[in-house]
Amino acid sequence: xxxxxxxxxxxxxxxxxxxxxxxxxxRFEDVGLKIVGIKMKQMDAxxxxxxxxxxxxxxxxxxxxxxxxxxxxxxxxALLLEGVEAVANVRRMIGPTFPGQAAPGxxxxxxxxxxxxxxxxxxxxxxxxxxxxxxxDEAKYESELWFxxxxxxxxxxxxxxxxx
Ligand code: GDP
Numbered sequence: 001x002x003x004x005x006x007x008x009x010x011x012x013x014x015x016x017x018x019x020x021x022x023x024x025x026x027r028f029e030d031v032g033l034k035i036v037g038i039k040m041k042q043m044d045a046x047x048x049x050x051x052x053x054x055x056x057x058x059x060x061x062x063x064x065x066x067x068x069x070x071x072x073x074x075x076x077x078a079l080l081l082e083g084v085e086a087v088a089n090v091r092r093m094i095g096p097t098f099p100g101q102a103a104p105g106x107x108x109x110x111x112x113x114x115x116x117x118x119x120x121x122x123x124x125x126x127x128x129x130x131x132x133x134x135x136x137d138e139a140k141y142e143s144e145l146w147f148x149x150x151x152x153x154x155x156x157x158x159x160x161x162x163x164x
Contacts (some may be wrong), residue, residue, distance in 0.1 A: 009028070015077075100114060140155060
């Protein structure tokens with residue numbers, strides 16, 4: 001039987017500032033993902049470090065600092081989504097990290113264009129609209145980081161009957 005999973009999605013400051021919140025949430029709901037947690041939050045240095053705890057190790061201080069500045073430039077909308085193979089499904093919906101490489105039909109491909117070369121030449125973060133957990137283990141860590149037990153919900157959705 002396919003696994004029902006929960007995954008953490010952040011609508012990053014560029015998505016919120018561009019007024020894309022409703023359209024992006026709609027995409028997730030349209031494929032039958034159930035919202036089991038939702039909130040708006042201004043990230044601070046501590047939350048950024050805990051969320052991207054291995055980013056500096058993976059890509060260096062320059063990428064970490066650019067990403068930290070970008071993630072704190074305005075509020076984010078955090079979503080906890082539940083569905084069949086939700087972790088991989090949401091990653092498929094958002095597309096690869098660099099929007100310049102993301103196919104049309106993915107969120108990053110449809111709403112952004114920034115390339116790795118442009119980000120590197122300008123020292124800008126990759127403004128790629130959304131974050132989504134990369135693995136089931138990461139989803140568990142991030143869900144607990146972003147949502148307390150009383151902010152995570154359980155309720156029957158019609159997608160279980162008709163979409164999955
Ligand atoms: P994601 O899971 O697709 O978001 O990608 P990663 O976990 O590898 O990286 C996290 C975030 O760091 C990305 O979404 C980007 O905002 C930023 N980032 C990653 N790699 C680079 C890079 O090479 N240059 C810059 N400027 N930002 C990067």
